[in-house]
Amino acid sequence: MMSLLINGQWLAGEGPEFESLNPADATPVWRKASASAAQVVAAVAAARTAQPAWAALGFEPRLQILQAFAAQLQQQQDALAGTISLETGKPHWEALTEVSAMINKVDISIRACQQRTGNDQPGLQHHAHGVMAVFGPYNFPGHLPNGHIVPALLAGNSLVFKPSEETPLCAEKTAELWQAAGLPAGVLNLLQGGRAVGEALAQQPIDGLLFTGSSNTGRLLHRQFGGRPEVLLALEMGGNNPLIVDGNVHAQHAAELIVRSAFISAGQRCTCARRLILTGTEAQTDAIVQALLALCARLILQPKGDEQAFYGPVISARAQQQLLAAQQQLISLGGKALLSMSAIGSAGFLLSPGLIDMTGAQPAPDEEWFGPLLQLYRTPRFDDAIQLANNSRFGLAAGLISDDPQQQQQFRAQIRAGVISINAPTAGASSALPFGGIGASGNHRPSAFYAADYCAWPQAISTGPLTHDYVSPSGTGFRP
């Protein structure tokens, strides 16, 4: 069965078979063969051959193909959302917002490319890097790889896309839409497979690697790229995101923002809040906790991508077990389960939300647990809350819920995170702004609006009239 797209041809993989499952009931969705080492080499060679003509085509014709892709997405919106929902377990309404983000990415990338790396400024032009590899995560199998693919193609690069092994069908459907949009053969190649295929691709003679995924994998890639400074490496990684809440705010409003920050997508967003830090008096923090618990009790959780559900299952049995083990670890460190996260149903990987009070417990590991597990810390003083929030090796997202202008000002000045929110959910970042973290969350190559920057390299041009004046008779340093 055809699983790879190389030089415009759908081919059967020659590596080991693997499958993706529907997280709602653990039934198989996609089962095909991964790419062999030789097919990885062939995909990069196809991209290398196709790239010069793609770059030479010019900005306008490339832009038209991107717009045709957006039109394809528009036409297939419901079907693609169905595939995303099937393979990730997210509710259909949420998968539809993911496809909308993919559509909007095209116009935003065109604006970003013109503003940040346009060729109409005197003395400056930009060139594509050449062949870029794109590695995608499972949580947004459409939108997040698309956030690299669209700007990279617009800039004139050719690509080899290696999606997450959890979501091969989403990638296959997206690649079909690129073909239908008229993208020339070899400009976007698709390789399916897991870690082995990723490692093989990273070792190829590519010009850039655009990665969205976990901090551990990003670090491995960074190590693998040691000694290859000429290869562009853009790493978008995870976070251990704090959300500070001032005890003076309306408890119900705070609870709604906390739930949207921590539990959207079953906590499977890199921007989800992981550490809730409540400041204020005991009575104030108790009121917020009570409102939060009451709201969590009203959450609609469905194993299948139900239209009504707030969130669906986590991606796999392994993820589910890791999250339950993480909760156990927090409890063994002295955490109190105010809401115990537990597996729901006999099939599928649904988890109820968890809230563990870590106040006074031994320090929790500074890890990203990618699911609906929220740690709670109470501290009376706002200064301490900021310190606690910054006490992480990560620096992706951070939130503040407070009406106090002074607290807002202090938060803006002192918080160490690339994506911050004030009285808004931590998740749901804008594509029209830069998106990336500091510390262990990235390598200072933010994506979204700034993706244009890592998709092209600048060339400064000096021009002058061709005269003899450079070596003038009166010029310093020359004999008349």
Ligand SMILES: NC(=O)C1=CN([C@@H]2O[C@H](COP(=O)(O)OP(=O)(O)OC[C@H]3O[C@@H](n4cnc5c(N)ncnc54)[C@H](O)[C@@H]3O)[C@@H](O)[C@H]2O)C=CC1
């Ligand atoms: N900062 C950001 O923009 C975002 C970050 N993420 C992060 O992604 C993670 C969830 O996604 P996952 O799919 O679990 O990430 P992951 O790191 O397991 O996988 C990402 C990609 O890298 C590949 N890969 C894994 N090991 C590899 C290796 N040794 N060499 C080469 N390639 C390898 C995978 O097959 C996949 O295509 C979370 O940590 C989350 O925070 C997710 C969304 C956005």
Ligand SMILES: O=C(O)CCC(=O)N[C@@H](CCC(=O)O)C(=O)O
């Ligand atoms: O990449 C963009 O266009 C903007 C960033 C974005 O969409 N972020 C999303 C999802 C990322 C994640 O958390 O996995 C968000 O902030 O919700």
